[in-house]
Amino acid sequence: MLFLVLISSGLLLGWSLGTNDAANIFGTAVGSRMISFIRAAWIASIFVIIGAVFQGRGASETLTSLGEVDALGGAFTVALAAGVTVFLMTRSSLPVSTSQAVVGAILGWTAFTGKGTDYSVLTKIVSTWVSGPILGAIFAALLYILLRNFLRRTRIHAIKLDSMIRIGLIVAGAFGAYSLGANNIANVMGVFVPSAPDILLNFGLFALDGVQLLFLLGGIAIAVGIFTYSRKVMETVGRGVLALTPEAALVVVLAQALVLFLFSSIAFSNFLMSIGLPPLPLVPVSSTQVVIGAVLGIGLIKGGREIKLKTLSGVAIGWVTTPVAAGVMAYFSLFFVQNVFGLSVTYALPDPETEEFVAPAIREGLRQVNMILPGLLIATMLIIALLIFLFFRQQKLRLKVENELLMQQNRLFSSQKALNDLEVNTIQMENTMLSNKLEMKRQEYNQILMNINEQRNFLESITDELDQLIGLKDIEQRDKKLRELLVVLKQKMSFTKEIDDFYGKIEDLHQDFMFKLTDKHPDLSEKEKKLATLLRMNLSSKEIATLMNITPKSAEIARYRLRKKLGLKDRENIHEFLLQL
Amino acid sequence: MIAFKQANKSIQLIDSFLDTIDQGAIIFKEGVKNYLYGNREQFVDNLKTLSSLETDADIKRRKIENIMYTQSLMPQLRGDIMRLLEDMDAIIDQAKKSLFQFDVEVPKIPAELNQDLIKLSELSASAIESVVPAARAYFRSPEEVKEKIHRVYLYEKEADKQADSIKRRVFQELPIPKLSEKFHLRYFTLHIELLSDAAERVADLLSIMAIKRSM
Numbered sequence: 001m002l003f004l005v006l007i008s009s010g011l012l013l014g015w016s017l018g019t020n021d022a023a024n025i026f027g028t029a030v031g032s033r034m035i036s037f038i039r040a041a042w043i044a045s046i047f048v049i050i051g052a053v054f055q056g057r058g059a060s061e062t063l064t065s066l067g068e069v070d071a072l073g074g075a076f077t078v079a080l081a082a083g084v085t086v087f088l089m090t091r092s093s094l095p096v097s098t099s100q101a102v103v104g105a106i107l108g109w110t111a112f113t114g115k116g117t118d119y120s121v122l123t124k125i126v127s128t129w130v131s132g133p134i135l136g137a138i139f140a141a142l143l144y145i146l147l148r149n150f151l152r153r154t155r156i157h158a159i160k161l162d163s164m165i166r167i168g169l170i171v172a173g174a175f176g177a178y179s180l181g182a183n184n185i186a187n188v189m190g191v192f193v194p195s196a197p198d199i200l201l202n203f204g205l206f207a208l209d210g211v212q213l214l215f216l217l218g219g220i221a222i223a224v225g226i227f228t229y230s231r232k233v234m235e236t237v238g239r240g241v242l243a244l245t246p247e248a249a250l251v252v253v254l255a256q257a258l259v260l261f262l263f264s265s266i267a268f269s270n271f272l273m274s275i276g277l278p279p280l281p282l283v284p285v286s287s288t289q290v291v292i293g294a295v296l297g298i299g300l301i302k303g304g305r306e307i308k309l310k311t312l313s314g315v316a317i318g319w320v321t322t323p324v325a326a327g328v329m330a331y332f333s334l335f336f337v338q339n340v341f342g343l344s345v346t347y348a349l350p351d352p353e354t355e356e357f358v359a360p361a362i363r364e365g366l367r368q369v370n371m372i373l374p375g376l377l378i379a380t381m382l383i384i385a386l387l388i389f390l391f392f393r394q395q396k397l398r399l400k401v402e403n404e405l406l407m408q409q410n411r412l413f414s415s416q417k418a419l420n421d422l423e424v425n426t427i428q429m430e431n432t433m434l435s436n437k438l439e440m441k442r443q444e445y446n447q448i449l450m451n452i453n454e455q456r457n458f459l460e461s462i463t464d465e466l467d468q469l470i471g472l473k474d475i476e477q478r479d480k481k482l483r484e485l486l487v488v489l490k491q492k493m494s495f496t497k498e499i500d501d502f503y504g505k506i507e508d509l510h511q512d513f514m515f516k517l518t519d520k521h522p523d524l525s526e527k528e529k530k531l532a533t534l535l536r537m538n539l540s541s542k543e544i545a546t547l548m549n550i551t552p553k554s555a556e557i558a559r560y561r562l563r564k565k566l567g568l569k570d571r572e573n574i575h576e577f578l579l580q581l
Numbered sequence: 582m583i584a585f586k587q588a589n590k591s592i593q594l595i596d597s598f599l600d601t602i603d604q605g606a607i608i609f610k611e612g613v614k615n616y617l618y619g620n621r622e623q624f625v626d627n628l629k630t631l632s633s634l635e636t637d638a639d640i641k642r643r644k645i646e647n648i649m650y651t652q653s654l655m656p657q658l659r660g661d662i663m664r665l666l667e668d669m670d671a672i673i674d675q676a677k678k679s680l681f682q683f684d685v686e687v688p689k690i691p692a693e694l695n696q697d698l699i700k701l702s703e704l705s706a707s708a709i710e711s712v713v714p715a716a717r718a719y720f721r722s723p724e725e726v727k728e729k730i731h732r733v734y735l736y737e738k739e740a741d742k743q744a745d746s747i748k749r750r751v752f753q754e755l756p757i758p759k760l761s762e763k764f765h766l767r768y769f770t771l772h773i774e775l776l777s778d779a780a781e782r783v784a785d786l787l788s789i790m791a792i793k794r795s796m
Contacts (some may be wrong), residue, residue, distance in 0.1 A: 032656050033656040157588075157592045159588045159592050159656065162588070162654055
């Protein structure tokens, strides 16, 4: 328990690393909503833990060789001093890196305990602060050129490319998280390594020693940081600082992952040595500074317009200010811890002549624990829990889809109902129109019937009169009666009412024409307008005379006068003229 | 994979949408020609085809929008892409509206203007036909967009000149007695010219979008 309390400062550092550095890996993807935060957090957490547990040893050993913080009290104080320095400098908006703070704090510890500093190791570490971002820039530039040429050649459709990059960002993010865990776990737990418990847990497929268990705890702390607080940072970083195109984001994440991987891979270091090249130092490097280097590399390829000198100078200043601040903070903290709280911050230094390196797995007094059965049990329980979760999630999704379908059907039903109502209304309107038409027709037929009756009565009265006249002997009387009959007949021949009806219908049909005629020739009389309408219908003078109740001669004269008023020349046809009007 | 399946589906829809716009430009050009030469039946046929193309374009655009938002495709660029598709859809809407106006208002066009109006409609249609490959290039090789849109600007400028010349002839040279008829002709010239302006708007949008997309 005391052990857990004393490594709490390291766990706090891990939490802080998780909140900030996970954004360098998944910031763009989450900020641009290409991957959901939950998915990114799971991938990052799992791979950070795997990287920390299985590849975290290399960088930790370098830190230990800089200064082996051999007492838990000292390790606690060093990690706390580094954590407080990072916190204070972040609050003051100063560029800071956890890696450099930890190195500064260790230097503070060596100064306080007087154990001396291995300057060759220090030089190695400091050189990686510079070479990390530079390597990031070189990798990013190369990857960027490769990707750009590949895309230009393949001409992949933007939407397909988007899907590919999405998958690429997940894979690169997983690699980045693995490398982050492998490289940066040294910052979190490196100072506690000398105080790691002598224990070996055997899980059958693999075994975890005390240091790896320590790294597992550190990895979990980073994962907690990712889940609890990195969402906001990812969204801020994704939309602000790293608002890159998805292609460039992929390059940056890959470059960062490669650099962190190279600075933590023992296998790669061995490989370099096997081919006669100097090995890369296994040192924790700042992922943020590598990302800055990668963005700078892309900026250089693009022509250097996007390079911000202020950011670069901030990084360079950070190389000096962070270790100095952390060193001073560690020195004074160690003083307080040792003298005020009475905690031991170091043990007696073993004689380097007699000390020999003992591998953790075969160290004397090492407690071996068989974890195969509990491991299997835990794995089974986890799988069952996962299956239950997936089952309920599936049910939830199915219900959601069913609800949506139901809502869609409801919407469809409402629109169909509205459409039906509309159709019913239209049919009702059509019915009303048809009944109106029917009524009009009925009235028309009644009128015709009445006309027929009226004419029949009239003709009957004429035939009766003529019958009486045939029998009349008085010639004078008969002539008088005949003249009266003629007058009656002439009066009946005027068809005034019918002609009025006829004109009414003609005017309705030629409304536009009448309007244009009045507009162009406002001096025309009503009779002349009627004549023009009849002429437009191409009626003969005789027909016009009948309709206007005048003689054909008068119709001819009226037509001549109308031509004059319309300003027609001799050869112009009045009918065509009126048609074109 | 589901992601690729949806991506392929939306790619097909976008290609088909662009084909529809391209066909719309050709039908519009033919429609104006048929109206001017008095081929009533062919004109009505063109009008029907353009109308169905316009409906097709609307449906495809909505489907693309639906897939892009539900599948979270191109989260950074989909706003721009949807605006591009909307602006291109506006072109075919405008073309359909113009052809309908010919059908409804039956403008009396002097035979002397036939060739000029045909040239104007061809220039406007060419601007549209040139903006379609530029839009295609945006999706596959954004760096080629610039070399494609310069044609759109050229056709648009030529269409402007042609429209000015028609308006000048209508108001200054041709013996058209009624002012209302002159206005009517100017109105139809403007509507054909507006198509090239719409194509130019799309070209402007494309040039900015291409810069955003270039790596």
